[in-house]
Amino acid sequence: MSQHFPAIIIVIPLIAAFLVTIAGWINRRYCMPIAAFALTTALYGAVRLVLQVMAGGAVTYQMAGWPAPTGIVYTIDALNGIVLVVVSAVALLNLVGTSQIVARNYADRLAPFYSLYVLFVTGLLGIVITGDAFNLFVLLEITSLTGYALIGMGRTHAPLASLNYIFMGTIGASFYLLGVGYLYLSTGSLNMADIAAILPSLYESKVVLAAFVICMTGLFMKMALFPLHGWLPNAYALAPSVVSGLIAPLTTKVMIYVMVRIALTVFTPAYTFGTLGISQAIVWLAVIAIVMGSFMALSQKSLKKMLTYIVIAEVGYMVGGFWLANRTAMTGAVLHIINDAAMTLCVFLAACSIRFKLASDRFENLRGIFRKQPVTMAALVVGALSIIGVPPTCGFFSKWYLLSGGIAAGHYAFVAALLFSSLVNAVLFFRIFEIGHFEPFSRHGHGPAAERINEAPVTMLVSLLAAAAVLILLGLYSGEIVTNIIDYAIPAQIS
Amino acid sequence: MDAALALIVGKYNYWIYIVLMMIGLYAVVVKKNLIKKIIGMNILQTAIILFYVSIGAKKGATIPIIAHAHNGGGEHVIHAAEYINPLPHVLMLTAIVVAVATLGVALALSIKVYKQYGTLEEDEIYEKIRES
Numbered sequence: 001m002s003q004h005f006p007a008i009i010i011v012i013p014l015i016a017a018f019l020v021t022i023a024g025w026i027n028r029r030y031c032m033p034i035a036a037f038a039l040t041t042a043l044y045g046a047v048r049l050v051l052q053v054m055a056g057g058a059v060t061y062q063m064a065g066w067p068a069p070t071g072i073v074y075t076i077d078a079l080n081g082i083v084l085v086v087v088s089a090v091a092l093l094n095l096v097g098t099s100q101i102v103a104r105n106y107a108d109r110l111a112p113f114y115s116l117y118v119l120f121v122t123g124l125l126g127i128v129i130t131g132d133a134f135n136l137f138v139l140l141e142i143t144s145l146t147g148y149a150l151i152g153m154g155r156t157h158a159p160l161a162s163l164n165y166i167f168m169g170t171i172g173a174s175f176y177l178l179g180v181g182y183l184y185l186s187t188g189s190l191n192m193a194d195i196a197a198i199l200p201s202l203y204e205s206k207v208v209l210a211a212f213v214i215c216m217t218g219l220f221m222k223m224a225l226f227p228l229h230g231w232l233p234n235a236y237a238l239a240p241s242v243v244s245g246l247i248a249p250l251t252t253k254v255m256i257y258v259m260v261r262i263a264l265t266v267f268t269p270a271y272t273f274g275t276l277g278i279s280q281a282i283v284w285l286a287v288i289a290i291v292m293g294s295f296m297a298l299s300q301k302s303l304k305k306m307l308t309y310i311v312i313a314e315v316g317y318m319v320g321g322f323w324l325a326n327r328t329a330m331t332g333a334v335l336h337i338i339n340d341a342a343m344t345l346c347v348f349l350a351a352c353s354i355r356f357k358l359a360s361d362r363f364e365n366l367r368g369i370f371r372k373q374p375v376t377m378a379a380l381v382v383g384a385l386s387i388i389g390v391p392p393t394c395g396f397f398s399k400w401y402l403l404s405g406g407i408a409a410g411h412y413a414f415v416a417a418l419l420f421s422s423l424v425n426a427v428l429f430f431r432i433f434e435i436g437h438f439e440p441f442s443r444h445g446h447g448p449a450a451e452r453i454n455e456a457p458v459t460m461l462v463s464l465l466a467a468a469a470v471l472i473l474l475g476l477y478s479g480e481i482v483t484n485i486i487d488y489a490i491p492a493q494i495s
Numbered sequence: 496m497d498a499a500l501a502l503i504v505g506k507y508n509y510w511i512y513i514v515l516m517m518i519g520l521y522a523v524v525v526k527k528n529l530i531k532k533i534i535g536m537n538i539l540q541t542a543i544i545l546f547y548v549s550i551g552a553k554k555g556a557t558i559p560i561i562a563h564a565h566n567g568g569g570e571h572v573i574h575a576a577e578y579i580n581p582l583p584h585v586l587m588l589t590a591i592v593v594a595v596a597t598l599g600v601a602l603a604l605s606i607k608v609y610k611q612y613g614t615l616e617e618d619e620i621y622e623k624i625r626e627s
Contacts, residue, residue, distance in 0.1 A: 133587055141593045145600055152604050157624060159607040166601050167523050170536050177590065178543050184583070238564055 002048060006061035006074040006129060009045040009084065013038040013122040017115050021155050024111020033097050035114040039092040042125060046084040053081045054484060060131070068131070069191035075131035079334065079489035082481075083128045085259045088247050091121040097463025098242035101356050101456070105242070106153070113153070117246065120146040124254050133180045133266070134190045136258065140222070142170045143254075147221075147247055151239040161234035168221055168231040175218030182211035183266070192266050203271050212276065215262055223255035223315055226289030233296075233308040241352035244304065248311055249344035253337050256318045260334070263322070265399050269493050273325040283414055286320030287312065288423045290417040294424035302349045303361035306428060307344075312419050314340050320414050321402045327494050329405020334486050336398035339386070339474055343395055346383035346467040353456035353464065369436035372454045377436060379464035380437060384429035386471045389422050394474035401482075409491065508549035515542035528609065529615045533601045540594040544587045551583035 016038030023030035052059055058077040062068065076084070095117065106113050123143030130136050148169070152162040182192055186207045187198040200207050224232040236248045254413050263272040293313030300306040318340070321333030353376040354369065355361050370377045386395035399418060406415040455461060474481070503510055515538060522535020559581040561573060604614060612620045 050594070134589075137566060138589055138593065145593075145596055148600050148604070152600075152607065159604045159611065163601060163604045163608060166597065166604065167532055167536055171520070171523065171539065174539055174543050178546065181543065181547055181550065181583075190586075349592065493546055 002052070002058050002344055005045040005049050005052075006059065006076060007063065009042050009049070009088075010074075010122060011044075011124050011130060012041045013118050013125065017119040017122060020115045021111050024115075027109045028062075028107075031110045031114040032095070032103070035101075035118050036092070036095055038118055039088055039095055039121060042121070043085070043088040043092055046088050046125075047083070049076050050081040050085055052076075053078055054062060054310070069189045069194035070214060071137050073131040073193070074129045075190060075193070075205070076129060077489065078485045078487075079260065080128045080257065082334075082338060082485050082489070083254065083352055084125060086338050087121065087128060089347045090341050091117075091124075091246055092296040093360060093463050094242075094245040094249075094349065095344060097460045097467075098245065098352060100459050101352065102242050105240075109153070109215065111490040113150075114396060115426055116150050116323060117147045117243070120150065120246065124250055128257060129255055131192050132190055133183065133390055137177050137180060138345050140176065140258075142171055143251070144173060144222075147251065150243040150247065153243070154238050154240045156238060156469075158238040158240075159236070159237045160230075164230040165235040166482050168228070172221030172228075173220045175214050175221065177218075179211045179213075179215030182207050184317055186211065192261070196268070199267065203275055209276075212262075212267060212272075216259065218261070219255055219259045220319075223252045223259065224312055225285060225315055225319055225464065226292055226312065227285075227362065229289070229293075229312045229315075232312060236308040236311065237302070237305040241304070241348075241355045245345055246353050248308070248348050249341040252311060252315050253318075253341045256315070256322070256333075256337055259319070260322060264491055269325070270490055273323075279323045279325050282323040283320050283411055286316040286323065287413050287417045289316030290421045293422045297428055298424060301363055303354065303363070303366070303432065304348075305353060307347055310425065310428070311344060314344070314387075317399075317402060317418065317421075320417075321405060324405050324409045324411060324414065325494065326405055326409050327490060328401055330490050330494060331482055331486050332401025332403075332405050333399050333476065334489055335409050336400060337443065338481070339394040339398045339471075339478075342467065342470050342474055343383050343386040343393075346379055346464070346471055347387065349460070350380035356456050356460075357454055363432065363435055366432060366436045370433075372452075373456065374453065375455055375461045376464060379468040381433070382471055383431075384425075386475075387474050388425045388429060392475045393471050394478055395471075397475055397478035399427075508552075509546070512542045512546040513548070515539075515545065525563070527617045529605050529617060530566075532617075533598065533605065536601065537594060537598055540590070544594070546555055547583040547587045547590070551580040553579050 016034050019414070020031045020034050023034055049059060053076055057073060061074040061076075063072045063074065066072070101111060102110070120143055123139045123146065127136055127143065130139060148162050148166050150166060152159050176478060183195055186202050186205055187195050189195050189198060199208060221228045236244050239247060253425035259332035291312045293309050293316060297306050297309035297313065300309060312334070318333045318336050321329045321336065324330070351361055354366070354373065357373060358365050386480055389395045389399040391397075399422065403415055406412070406418065519535045519537070519539030519542060522538065523532050526532050526535060553576070556577055556579045559578040609615055610622070610625050614620060
């Protein structure tokens with residue numbers, strides 16, 4: 001049983017996605033429990049795999065017994081093991097949290113909704129677990145297609161935003177496919193470990209250089225690094241709130257994981273950071289992404305739109321930290337994949353809860369929100385403190401690693417951008433807290449009329465509190481996470 | 496001149512895929528009509544499919560079915576060089592499915608967009624969004 005966990009993680013959600021559709025014909029009430037069961041199984045499998053990896057090193061699973069490089073291999077090491085746990089945990093928390101809201105707002109479309117939801121998570125888990133470059137492309141497209149459909153379910157301009165996302169996303173995925181084509185052309189293999197073994201003798205080749213650059217461009221498009229971010233704000237802000245808590249924390253983070261995987265495992269660190277000589281340029285891109293993301297977040301007038309620009313800035317954190325190419329910064333970048341997924345989940349769940357009750361998340365409508373939705377706002381405060389980087393929340397620790405890495409690399413612009421972005425985040429969130437807590441300012445000498453508590457459904461509150469607790473726990477245990485997992489995720493050549 | 500000509504003629508499959516890809520990219524970026532953009536996106540995907548298909552082909556090779564296999568086939572020596580490489584072609588079956596699915600989702604969304612705004616011209620849509 002336990003040796004089949006890598007397959008189970010993918011197969012159970014995949015089958016569940018179809019079962020949900022069938023369940024929708026029989027009785028729509030079965031849809032959500034099936035989805036929850038599939039994601040719980042995936043989470044359990046992922047946790048077991050991480051424990052297995054921690055005990056005995058990387059796990060390799062041959063699909064249907066075909067040995068690599070012919071067959072498709074699933075490889076789980078410290079790096080993707082932890083990302084698997086993050087993906088399944090975030091998806092499960094969001095599923096549970098939004099279940100009552102979905103049951104009310106999408107009562108007629110429960111089966112398609114949950115089917116797409118589970119398929120989306122299957123794709124993400126597959127991207128993370130696979131050890132085959134072409135398989136990754138297929139799963140990437142599964143994720144993207146279901147993501148487009150989920151975003152298109154939103155109201156107002158969501159279909160248009162989703163269509164724009166399709167254009168950018170498809171170009172990105174096509175570039176990745178083209179890059180893999182060049183890799184196949186020069187090595188004759190699609191298995192990542194096999195490519196990595198063949199490549200070193202070909203590092204002088206222009207074809208390999210083209211493969212790397214084209215792959216990375218495609219991935220930058222998919223992860224919305226600054227000049228290629230155009231699709232993200234509208235797609236995430238206009239998506240139904242119940243799915244933006246799934247898509248926003250996971251898509252960009254998983255794409256960053258793919259970048260790390262391609263740059264470190266398929267290519268060697270010596271090639272990526274040494275021979276290629278583009279690290280500095282990409283760190284500068286990341287600096288611009290952080291600064292521009294923060295500036296654009298400042299000019300927003302609604303909560304979700306503001307959060308999407310924070311996501312863009314956070315992408316800059318991780319890309320910059322990774323390409324600084326020293327151990328501390330890379331630890332920060334990998335740790336930030338985990339932390340940022342958790343804190344983005346927390347704030348987007350809070351935004352979902354607010355939008356469910358207020359039907360709007362524009363700042364002027366948030367007056368008195370602390371009295372109306374105290375639990376939601378408590379979670380939002382924890383999420384905000386984590387994004388700003390206040391200890392003991394987890395955001396502080398990854399930012400600390402990133403900052404020390406930036407100083408160690410002597411890249412002070414990156415350090416300055418991080419500090420600037422933290423300050424801007426503080427301004428952004430405390431502006432919301434001010435509106436929510438103090439406005440409307442009393443005119444008659446009395447405090448504002450006591451408003452009745454009007455909270456979101458109980459599952460949402462449970463999820464919110466769980467997400468907020470996770471943020472603090474991740475912070476308290478960040479030392480253990482770094483020494484036990486992330487240290488093994490980063491190759492030893494990087495000092 | 497001769498060298499350039501040799502480069503173009505000798506590697507014509509790559510030139511064709513690059514030209515097609517750029518046509519697709521141009522359409523996605525520049526065209527205002529959403530359907531034209533979707534077509535451009537599809538041309539881009541098709542270009543990459545053609546690229547993959549062309550790298551599997553070999554001069555003078557045959558389809559990858561082992562000849563004389565009906566009487567066991569074991570006694571014949573199989574030269575891989577005589578057969579085209581089927582793997583890129585098989586990969587592209589998947590990529591074609593992906594491209595069709597993307598096209599389907601994009602067209603479905605453009606129907607939704609058309610119902611909502613009554614037009615598929617991007618500038619007209621943005622004008623309507625600004626007015627509302």
